[in-house]
Amino acid sequence: MVPWLAGIVPFGLVIGVSAAQADIPAMAGWLTGPLIYAGSSQVATIGMLDAGAAPVIVVASALIINIRLIFYSATMARYWRGTPWWWRLAAAYLIVDPSVAVGLDGYQRLSRDRAHAHYFGGAVLLWVCWLAAIGAGATVGAGLPAWLHLEFVMPLYLVGAVVPKVTSPAQRRAILAAATVALLALSAPLQLGIALAIAAGVIAGLTAEPRR
């Protein structure tokens, strides 16, 4: 879990800072943490609300980004058969990229009972650190001077996240197509550009040769 925390804490801080710079209530920005609890979707929600996108477009875009959670749900479901319903309700809430990775590792190495504890412990630790990081970022980000241009921290973070992915042909196509459409559709009504760009990116990526 520790390597994951080293990766997600800076992301949480950046989301907090960008929420503090955005034109939305400070509490709303932080609440994306416990309510949405998936970084990339939180970034899209905060960014599109800040840009004044239509509510329906924001919800649709953020949920499209989170479709992967359905696959994670399917992945974990096979290990959670026979657990109490309340346990499954809570465990499902904690499903997100790092908790699934850590959880799967446990289910492959440990006995079923210990693996459940391994998943839950790691996932709760992740949850606490994530919310604390967003809160810290929002608190610090709100008090810093304008010349620091903290509104540019999120674009830079995203650049850093995207650049290493260009080595995969499918992801490279997705990234180039999405960035191009986002720029072309900058003045699209209702901030529809981001949604169009995501769709274009996914379609372009699917046209690449499937990896075997």
Add this chain to the structure above:
Amino acid sequence: MSTWIVIVAVGLGSYLFRLSMVILTGRITMPAYLERASGLVAPAAFAALAAAGVAEACGGHGLTQAAAPLIAVAAAVIAVLRTGSPQAAILAGLPALWVATALLPS
């Protein structure tokens, strides 16, 4: 008001996604192309949001000042390629933005 509704709606939808297969387990199989597509959504969204964010930072300034965010992005890309670390983008890009903004005539 709509800000809160949007956040609650995205949160609720995301929770239903998380819960969906845990509840429906074994009754539905997901098509493979959808699984490939879902792996492409995050990179596409990040690229789109990054491009829009950089374009927004470039807009509303004079021609020379608009170059500052582009210089910062170039510094970020080079730093990430050199170090292999995504975090290098902010560590190199933000100071580059400060220096470029200070040096470029407005």
